[in-house]
Amino acid sequence: MPELSELRRLLTAGSILTEPEDLIPYGFDGTAALFQLPWAVIFPQTTDEVAAVLRFSQKEGIPVVTRGSGTGLSGGSLPMAGSLVLCTVRMNRILEVDAENLTLLTEPGVITLKIAEEAATKGLFYPPDPGSMKISTIGGNVAENSGGLRGLKYGVTRNYVMGLEVVLPNGDITWLGNKCVKDVAGYNLKDLFIGSEGTLGVITKVLLRLVPAPVARRTLLAIYDDMGAAAETVSAIIAAKIIPCTLEFLDRTTIGCVEDFAHVGLPREAAAILLMETDGHPAVVAEEAAAMERIALENHALSVQVAQSAEESIRLATARRSAYSALARVAPTTILEDVTVPRSELARMVRRIQEIGRKYDLRIGTFGHMGDGNLHPTFLTNERDTAEMHRVEEAMREIFEFTLELGGSITGEHGVGLAKKPFLPQMLGDVSMNLLRDIKRTIDPQNLLNPGKIFDQTPAVA
Amino acid sequence: MKTNPGQNLLQGLDYSVLQQCMHCGMCLPTCPTYDATQLERNSPRGRIALMRAIADERLPVTKSFGEEMYYCLGCLACESACPAGVDYTHLFETARAEIERSGVLDTPQRTLTRSLILRHLFGHRLLLHGVGRMLYLYQASGLQSLVRRLGLTRLLPKRLREMETLTPTVRARFSDQLIHETETPAGTQRLTVGMLTGCVQDMLYSEINRDTVDVLLAAGCRVITPRGQLCCGSLHGHNGDMEQARIFAKKLINRFDLAQVDIIITNAAGCGSHLKHYDRLLADDPDFAERARLWSAKLRDINEFLVEIGFHKDLPATALSSPGQAVTYHEACHLCHGQKISAQPRQLLQALPGVKLRELPESTWCCGSAGVYNITQPDQSRQLAERKLANILKTGCGTVATANPGCLLQLEKIAETQGKPLRVVHPITLVAEALRRR
Numbered sequence: 047m048p049e050l051s052e053l054r055r056l057l058t059a060g061s062i063l064t065e066p067e068d069l070i071p072y073g074f075d076g077t078a079a080l081f082q083l084p085w086a087v088i089f090p091q092t093t094d095e096v097a098a099v100l101r102f103s104q105k106e107g108i109p110v111v112t113r114g115s116g117t118g119l120s121g122g123s124l125p126m127a128g129s130l131v132l133c134t135v136r137m138n139r140i141l142e143v144d145a146e147n148l149t150l151l152t153e154p155g156v157i158t159l160k161i162a163e164e165a166a167t168k169g170l171f172y173p174p175d176p177g178s179m180k181i182s183t184i185g186g187n188v189a190e191n192s193g194g195l196r197g198l199k200y201g202v203t204r205n206y207v208m209g210l211e212v213v214l215p216n217g218d219i220t221w222l223g224n225k226c227v228k229d230v231a232g233y234n235l236k237d238l239f240i241g242s243e244g245t246l247g248v249i250t251k252v253l254l255r256l257v258p259a260p261v262a263r264r265t266l267l268a269i270y271d272d273m274g275a276a277a278e279t280v281s282a283i284i285a286a287k288i289i290p291c292t293l294e295f296l297d298r299t300t301i302g303c304v305e306d307f308a309h310v311g312l313p314r315e316a317a318a319i320l321l322m323e324t325d326g327h328p329a330v331v332a333e334e335a336a337a338m339e340r341i342a343l344e345n346h347a348l349s350v351q352v353a354q355s356a357e358e359s360i361r362l363a364t365a366r367r368s369a370y371s372a373l374a375r376v377a378p379t380t381i382l383e384d385v386t387v388p389r390s391e392l393a394r395m396v397r398r399i400q401e402i403g404r405k406y407d408l409r410i411g412t413f414g415h416m417g418d419g420n421l422h423p424t425f426l427t428n429e430r431d432t433a434e435m436h437r438v439e440e441a442m443r444e445i446f447e448f449t450l451e452l453g454g455s456i457t458g459e460h461g462v463g464l465a466k467k468p469f470l471p472q473m474l475g476d477v478s479m480n481l482l483r484d485i486k487r488t489i490d491p492q493n494l495l496n497p498g499k500i501f502d503q504t505p506a507v508a
Numbered sequence: 509m510k511t512n513p514g515q516n517l518l519q520g521l522d523y524s525v526l527q528q529c530m531h532c533g534m535c536l537p538t539c540p541t542y543d544a545t546q547l548e549r550n551s552p553r554g555r556i557a558l559m560r561a562i563a564d565e566r567l568p569v570t571k572s573f574g575e576e577m578y579y580c581l582g583c584l585a586c587e588s589a590c591p592a593g594v595d596y597t598h599l600f601e602t603a604r605a606e607i608e609r610s611g612v613l614d615t616p617q618r619t620l621t622r623s624l625i626l627r628h629l630f631g632h633r634l635l636l637h638g639v640g641r642m643l644y645l646y647q648a649s650g651l652q653s654l655v656r657r658l659g660l661t662r663l664l665p666k667r668l669r670e671m672e673t674l675t676p677t678v679r680a681r682f683s684d685q686l687i688h689e690t691e692t693p694a695g696t697q698r699l700t701v702g703m704l705t706g707c708v709q710d711m712l713y714s715e716i717n718r719d720t721v722d723v724l725l726a727a728g729c730r731v732i733t734p735r736g737q738l739c740c741g742s743l744h745g746h747n748g749d750m751e752q753a754r755i756f757a758k759k760l761i762n763r764f765d766l767a768q769v770d771i772i773i774t775n776a777a778g779c780g781s782h783l784k785h786y787d788r789l790l791a792d793d794p795d796f797a798e799r800a801r802l803w804s805a806k807l808r809d810i811n812e813f814l815v816e817i818g819f820h821k822d823l824p825a826t827a828l829s830s831p832g833q834a835v836t837y838h839e840a841c842h843l844c845h846g847q848k849i850s851a852q853p854r855q856l857l858q859a860l861p862g863v864k865l866r867e868l869p870e871s872t873w874c875c876g877s878a879g880v881y882n883i884t885q886p887d888q889s890r891q892l893a894e895r896k897l898a899n900i901l902k903t904g905c906g907t908v909a910t911a912n913p914g915c916l917l918q919l920e921k922i923a924e925t926q927g928k929p930l931r932v933v934h935p936i937t938l939v940a941e942a943l944r945r946r
Binding site: 063070074115157159308379430 | 523524527528530531532533534536537546547548549551553554555557561566570572573576590591592593
């Protein structure tokens with residue numbers, strides 16, 4: 047290992063951790079059953095410091111894994127042995143809110159919720175709301191192209207990134223994108239870095255697009271005694287040409303766990319619930335809410351409740367955001383999947399997940415963003431039970447295969463990282479996989495930025 | 509908890525308690541120490557990762573781990589935030605107990621101080637009261653102000669000098685002198701309750717105990733206050749001395765006739781969250797397990813109890829309106845996080861005629877008192893106190909209510925240090941005052 051003293055010279059004092067008690071808490075992210083100690087953790091405070099560290103990494107051949115708050119759900123920010131973890135949490139200033147151009151410029155370590163709150167103070171709205179938004183960093187959201195509960199109407203992080211400052215693996219600093227609504231100058235390089243999971247560069251500034259805040263919103267809760275009926279309601283709402291802001295689904299297992307934590311009065315006896323939200327102009331909101339209530343009842347909802355206040359709406363959405371963590375109440379290990387299918391196939395997918403659970407004798411709690419076809423079947427298991435973990439792997443493989451059969455994606459919003467790496471070739475095929483590798487080789491020829499994530503690099507063909 | 513002195517307590521812990529943390533990070537924004545440093549080791553999930561590494565034998569119990577676990581406030585904000593239901597209280601107490609068992613932080617001075625304070629001072633009622641009396645004389649005679657005016661405290665080492673400024677004002681009369689062993693309500697008797705007087709509360713805020721009894725009487729309760737109560741052991745349980753905590757628990761249980769009382773009342777949040785866990789603390793003790801279960805089932809915080817019996821609904825009719833006073837409410841960690849009691853004190857305050865309750869920003873953020881944290885980690889403690897006071901001042905209220913002696917002391921001290929006029933009061937005192945105006 048190279049001298050720490052050289053690294054120390056590149057950074058502000060007190061920015062390097064190397065002791066085991068300091069490093070162990072950086073040996074994981076939000077993904078289950080993955081752990082690896084890095085060589086060191088560093089906290090750069092400026093773009094120039096990041097550039098200096100990456101030049102050092104090139105010279106010494108040390109891999110660099112970029113990390114924000116470590117809430118990722120595919121192992122994307124898991125360190126590798128001998129690597130440097132570059133943690134962005136000290137680059138945490140919001141630099142500008144431009145109310146004339148509706149943009150916000152920020153450093154990567156700012157917490158997502160802070161960005162939403164800052165936008166709100168100007169009557170503006172930053173829609174992407176990943177489940178971990180209270181603590182996730184915006185840099186991590188961009189690197190993973192995070193989704194959230196509002197993806198159906200508002201899209202995902204990608205749809206709000208107008209520009210990025212990026213440090214390339216060789217230490218070069220570049221700006222991609224700008225404040226222009228229209229811009230077709232050259233390849234869209236900015237988009238290449240969104241969702242690149244830290245494998246192509248380190249994001250050091252983000253220029254975000256904001257939208258006017260919706261004036262009204264209404265939240266509805268539909269209750270079902272059959273999961274299929276909930277899925278059919280979603281398809282019927284979309285077919286009726288309504289695009290609500292949120293269409294969230296929770297099965298019975300998930301409802302019980304969320305209620306245990308949040309005490310918001312969810313019906314524990316229901317087989318499934320749909321949490322539906324419409325926002326926008328008050329007249330449109332009223333009309334859409336009435337239509338969704340009617341469609342839900344037509345599709346055999348037992349009842350539909352309307353949230354009586356903004357506070358109640360927020361409580362329901364907040365409770366829903368806790369779903370994944372709340373599921374951990376019933377089993378030592380929770381393994382969360384992120385499959386996404388075309389919305390017309392939702393009912394088939396949900397039923398198949400139930401069948402697979404029975405076939406492998408596994409407990410699976412399912413919830414997700416039904417409106418955008420993104421489901422989170424979650425295995426409730428124990429990483430110390432080798433036999434059961436083997437069945438989990440088999441079941442997971444079957445879920446992925448069926449997803450691909452339906453024309454779906456192995457990951458809607460969590461990224462490939464390590465967790466879904468084995469399944470990517472089957473989804474993309476040889477030509478696309480080679481294209482990924484060629485791009486990576488061009489930008490990071492030494493394969494030092496988050497190596498081994500998404501795919502394994504192969505030696506260049508001579 | 510295993511009692512084998514040779515076994516690592518974290519390794520003896522049920523592993524599923526550690527596994528319950530799935531490191532989602534939802535606790536991070538609620539943790540005052542992570543907020544201060546942004547370092548994962550100073551966060552709940554980081555600390556649990558260290559405990560798990562010790563349980564897995566990937567990390568020995570080190571001095572650095574020991575320091576980390578004493579940097580933790582034990583405020584339990586992470587427990588409220590945790591969707592997965594991690595029992596951080598249990599993990600935290602086990603980790604501190606392991607640190608004491610393994611002796612990684614031991615220095616002759618620390619061992620002596622701990623032994624003097626935890627074992628001797630809090631262990632012997634007469635000694636505690638004796639020290640309390642001497643402090644009272646030191647303060648009441650004017651000696652303290654003389655010593656401070658003459659600048660004699662400069663002769664003390666820095667640490668002691670800081671502690672001298674923390675010296676609270678001791679009351680002239682303690683609880684047993686203010687409260688009869690049995691007091692009976694004037695009207696119809698609904699319940700018989702046992703009253704806990706505490707140790708710190710007893711010396712520094714004995715009038716709060718009197719106020720509590722007055723309110724209980726007004727609520728139709730016969731109140732039994734056993735004489736000569738000792739410390740409940742919460743200080744010991746939270747600071748890694750489980751053995752002593754168990755001894756205190758048994759002594760305190762022995763003071764009460766559990767068949768005679770329907771409910772046992774505490775008015776100190778830090779004690780309450782420990783007292784409610786006597787069932788777990790004594791689960792392996794054949795002589796006490798059953799009584800401890802009964803004890804825990806009967807134990808109530810005063811705010812919780814009064815709302816449970818609907819007393820707050822009678823208040824507007826029975827209490828007399830006071831000149832309109834704006835009050836804000838600071839939530840003691842071991843009430844809102846430790847016992848999940850958050851709405852009840854507000855319900856009581858709102859029921860008082862003339863009281864305007866204004867919400868405190870960051871009401872559930874620790875004030876830095878945290879047991880003996882203001883002595884062990886003075887810098888971090890002061891920063892939290894300053895943050896709390898700034899939030900209180902933002903409300904524009906002249907009175908802040910809070911239901912724990914540690915918080916009362918901490919807030920009184922920071923207001924005094926900064927020269928801000930602020931009345932710091934237990935909610936039950938405001939209730940008692942309103943009833944007395946009848």
